[in-house]
Amino acid sequence: MSTNFDGPIAGVLGGMGPLAGAAFATRLTMLTDAAVDQEHIPAVLWNDPRVPDRTQARLHGGADPLPWMQNGIARLEQAGAKIIAIPCNTAHLWYDELVASAHVPVLHIIESVADDLDRRGLAPGPIGLMGTPATLKLGLYQKHLEARGYQTLVPTEQEIADFCVPAIELVKANRVAEAFEPAAACIARLQARGARAVALGCTELPLAVPHDRRAALGIPLTDSIDALALAVIDWFRAQSASGKAAA
């Protein structure tokens, strides 16, 4: 048995929110093809929820979350992380700054969602979008999905306030079961408007709409937690393959 503590370790910048960070660690494990502990992917989760609110910072002049996110990435790198995954969509409004200060590659959650849509043959959409006010109003998903050939459908300002925000805030307050109803209402509105699939584009939303209640909604959902976890699994497989090739 090797006692080489290095090797491919995935770093997860969580905490935004902490339940989403923990859920990412769970889904990374559940989506990995492994029969015993030792076949799972080594990962370290920095789950610091003190990061100032991302939407407040971007839309309302709130405190800057960037130094907190940079601190988290630095801690993950010190711990041995060879790649960074950030299970928070809104945090990707600072993606360029985070990449610039990181010393290892940083996955992009929305590119992972686009990969998931591609894999499932859902082009050219339209893809209904759900997320935080900052993610939706600043066009983060629209920019990335449209560059990949997808049309997008965005909830109205009223729908964001009535459905997306409560669903997200209820999960952050541990009131997960109550978050289903507003999330499902938004999905139904987007479907009625012609969406071919809906992106759960905030990592609280996959918790609001648990896996065992999705089939009943009658429309494909792309889950930003699962999409990012699949990207980490792909990275790990490639590392392991190249490690074996080099050995």
Next chain:
Amino acid sequence: MSTNFDGPIAGVLGGMGPLAGAAFATRLTMLTDAAVDQEHIPAVLWNDPRVPDRTQARLHGGADPLPWMQNGIARLEQAGAKIIAIPCNTAHLWYDELVASAHVPVLHIIESVADDLDRRGLAPGPIGLMGTPATLKLGLYQKHLEARGYQTLVPTEQEIADFCVPAIELVKANRVAEAFEPAAACIARLQARGARAVALGCTELPLAVPHDRRAALGIPLTDSIDALALAVIDWFRAQSASGKAAA
């Protein structure tokens, strides 16, 4: 808003197995009284599943997991952890060695379970025990619970092999739903033999017996993941109170 990145951060030595480590992060979040992200407890989860199997090491001369566990604790300390929680019961067979090499306090999961039993008024037992072969055969729970005044009831060698081991191994292989039946069978045997409560004394077992199926079993369960998470929450509250008193 403070940009002091230090303060009370909980370190979690997970990976044994990784689903249990992730579940611990989830339960730590869910059991915390918090309305927004920033009220949750900062935590870092070292979820390295490469640690050699603990039961193999202790009962069958397998590779030594101690250097891997010490490495994990050192990485957590470097990342800023001010306390260590280890959501793996069997790992506590190395508790004294881990405490000796750590520079911050290390919680003891079985003391946390005893605290949970005390809180729920379940003394003097008898408490039915479930866990890995090493945990049960080497008397880890028996020693700690009996020192706290509890009688214990241990499954037979056959019951450990037929019920505990499959339930644990199925969770580690991501076959979580299949793990319920053997776990529930063992709980029923212990109950029939006079147990007043059953300790899910391996961190895979709370996943085998999910929260929403527990009431139907008709016997109190003490969950080593939740008990340890509650100990972290108590520690965090005490830190915050003393921090405020000092400020």
